[in-house]
Amino acid sequence: MPHAMTHPFYALHSHGMVRVAAATPQASVGDCTANAQATIALATQAHARGVDLVVFPELNLTSYAIDDLHLQTAQQQATLAAIDAVAQASATLDPALLVGAALPRNGRLYNCALAVHRGRVLGVVPKTYLPNYREYYEKRWFASGAGLAGMAIRIGDADVPFGTDLIFAADDLPGFVVHAEICEDYWSPTPPSTTGALAGALICCNLSASNIVIGKARERMMLAAAQSARGICAYVYSAAGIGESTTDLAWDGQGFVHELGELLAESRRFCREAELVVADIDVERIVQERTRVGTFNDAVMHAGHPETRFRRIGFTHAAPTRDIGVERSIRRFPFVPNTPEKRDADCFEAFNIQVEGLAKRVTAAGAKRLVIGVSGGLDSTHALIVAVKAMDRLARPRTNILGFTMPGFATGADTKANAWALMRALGITGQEIDIRPAATHMLQDLGHPFANGQPAYDITFENVQAGLRTDYLFRLANQREGLVVGTGDLSELALGWCTYGVGDQMSHYGVNAGVPKTLIQFLIRWCIRTDQYDITTDTILDAILATEISPELVPADADGAIQSTQSKVGPYALNDFFAHYVIRHGLAPSKIAFLAWHAWGDVDAGGWPEDVPDADRVAYDLPTIRHWLERFLHRFFATSQFKRSAMPNGPKVSAGGALSPRGDWRAPSDGNSATWLDELRRNVP
DSSP, X not given: OXXXXXXXXXXXXXXXXXXXXXXXOOOOSSOHHHHHHHHHHHHHHHHHTTOSEEEOOXXXXXXXXXXXXXXXXXXXXXXXXXXXXXXXXXXXXXXEEEEEXXXXXXXXXXXXXXXXXXXXXXXXXXXXXXOOSTTOOGGGTOOOOTTOOSEEEEETTXXXXXXXXXXXXXXXXXXXXXXXXXXXXXXXXSOHHHHHHHTTOSEEEEEEOOXXXXXXXXXXXXXXXXHHHHTTSEEEEEEOOBTBOXXXXXXXXXXXXEETTEEEEEOOSSOSSOXXXXXXXXXXXXXXXXXXXXXXXXXXXXXXXXXXXXXXXXXXXXXXXXXXXXXXXXXXXXXXXXXXXHHXXXXXXXXXXXXXXXXXXXXXXXXXXXXXXXXXXXXXXXXXXXXXXXXXXXXXXXXXXXXXXXXXXXXXXXXXXXXXXXXXXXXXXXXXXXXXXXXXXXXXXXXXXXXXXXXXXXXXXXXXXXXXHHHHHHHHHHHTTEEEEEOOOHXXXXXXXXXXXXXXXXXXXXXXXXXXXXXXXXXXXXXXXTTSSOHHHHHHHHHHHTSOOOOOOSOOOTTOOOOOHHHHHOOHHHHHHHHHHHHTTOOOHHHHHHHHXXXXXXXXSXXXXXXXXXXXXXXXXXXXXXXXXXXXXXXXXXXSHHHHHTOOOOOOOOTTOOOOTXXXXXXXXXXXXXXXXXXXXXXXX
């Protein structure tokens, strides 16, 4: 391994992540020795893959479907021997193990989850809810653990904590805090994992021997997704697989990992080989989410602060800090799902949020017309097609949309032609106002060197043009009983890439304010793909998508190269990635850099949404990511908040966040970026 790769930055444990696995061993019918060997084999595999926690199925050491054999002394003694074998084998392995076994205590037999780590049993959690309906007869053999707290059980030569009041926490890996429940427990109306999460567990686990019937796999997924979302936690589930008795039932070996309602990984089902489903859980993300959701902490209070009733069993994990890669899908475009069906569903929702938001504002304001500046660029194009759809739904003529193209000193022939073509294709009222005379007059009044023929293309030169365009739009709206539709997007608000007050930062209603640049591209493609408009419009939209993103405020250089936004502020794909994790999750810059490096470092790794053009499928190395992240942090935290604090109304669109001070984001306009830049420079090589 190169010396540079030994830097703590490259280790997932440095970034609040814990690697977990749902294990599906090949079971046997009551052969505890074979079950122990199968468990040790998968634990050894997990060790080699850098796993921190392995969750096994319910009663995986004892066997589940053995009926009255559970009550046989020989079976119970064999189970204890299997536990001892697994514990001894774990002494040289890194992962903590959650294994299932039936244990006698005080004249009762309990269906238990045992936490095993580095040679010892940390604690034993008995199952609370015992199914005794349809094909289940667990109350025939087992006692419920309900109400058992503060107790111990003798295993070998040690008294081990026993009860439903246990969570297991590594003292050297923050966030590695585990709760265990068993199968039926999370089918109940009040799953024990709910209380475990309220007591502080971040990783809730289910050891299950759920048999399979048609549709049950979907039900398990639904329950785990709901529990991880509602409990603001991760949920690791492992069900019994091939090898259990099929006298009356069958088994599919389903295993999966959810985090905050999202599926991270799932097993193959009906597999005849042992399987280990591995995923990296972002426990820092979970902690951040809990701090943001006040209802979670209200629930803690209403439940009587469960942490005061739970025993936190500590252990030293001592996993080595090294680069072991990432076992987690990290979307390059966090505002856009990778799968076509989810992408199209999200685009449908986003587009209609914008349309209905604008339609409501039109009717509430009593506006007769919509006024919009149409440049032929991405943002104004999308705002225009949203406006057209809004007027269609209000049964108003499209000619009541007044589109103005306002060429300046650097307006390109292609973008101007696209603007006119789009307005004509959509059937709106189009007009052109050349702002160059007014801009020249203003520059002369300012004594600007450009007015004397000098090529001085400073911020004043740019903002005179941007400001005049907005000024014209507002006066046109006054004159023609209209409402100015804003075109600026979420990405520009994050970067402060807009002219304040008298420029494109201002409008009567900002339909794009909750939509990042990358999502706008997908939304326009969705409009084409789903025939929202006619074929002529679709052709023009395609041409606009292929156009370089530029403010077109500075004339082309001697080589004919036009002003490029992304060369100035960085690739929007990266900026939107950074914005998502800053706005939505509040992650440290080094963590964001780590995620971006794994998402964007290799063009062939991970999935791409299918309609990303080949030319846009690029990779960014860590120095490039670090460079643009540094720029982003400075712009976001130090120079742009005053624009966001005074932004117009506009709908929140994505769960990834919005920047309105009346909605999703509140921050001081006179803040600075020192804290974030210092963290980045200290922790990213």
